[in-house]
Amino acid sequence: MIRISTLASSSKGNSAVISTGNTHLLIDTGISALRIRKGLDECGLNIKQIDGIFYTHEHSDHLCGLGVLAKKDVLNIYCSRYLARDLRAIAPTAKLNYIEPGSTIEVGDITVTPIAVSHDAADPLGYLFQHKESKLGYITDTGRITRGMNNLLSGVNALYLESNYDPRMLQESGRPYDIIERISGDWGHLSNEQAAEVVTKVAHENLRHIILGHISPECNTPELALKSMQTTVQELGLATQVCVAPQGNRLNWVEI
């Protein structure tokens, strides 16, 4: 069994924990080191037990806790080669492992496959995590659905998926035109409708859990995102459980 807990999930900060009981991974460190340590404590873990930190990309809401975390502990980091150049300066003592889409990495009893996504960052990544028969997809910060996503996510039993904005709320948000264009463009974020499109493409009867994440506090609501995905799941005739990752606190373990 593999399980996932999110420590925070929104445009204001993202971090998640994946565990098989033997191997424990972090995805992103976009909240303070203090909050990461507290969240890990709530998971029954501590940072010394983390076998690897997988980064999606360099934006602050995915990275900002790293500098302080790396001051006390030697971290084992997996990231794209471009991102590694930035991380070398932020975490000089960390062990950096370069990864790229198409490769697979074994960390303990978890097999990790990086997935290319489309975002205005250096080589941004999503991930497929596999332990025995359990497969978990983790997709955040992508403006469109890539071919790699469709192929690699097609057999997942659980999916953590960005559902960033409601198009109408974004248009009426009062934000500058160029920001609206950025968020809704091919290198931005997934709307509730695009998240539903991802699920429509990869859904199958063993897709048991969908966790919606990175919900914009200004341009979406958890209720809208949840309703949109629940409607899609019903239309597909699936019994998939849908939940929303809380923005500022921890989502209890979802077991896959």
Ligand SMILES: [Zn+2]
């Ligand atoms: Zn983000």
Ligand SMILES: [Zn+2]
């Ligand atoms: Zn981003």
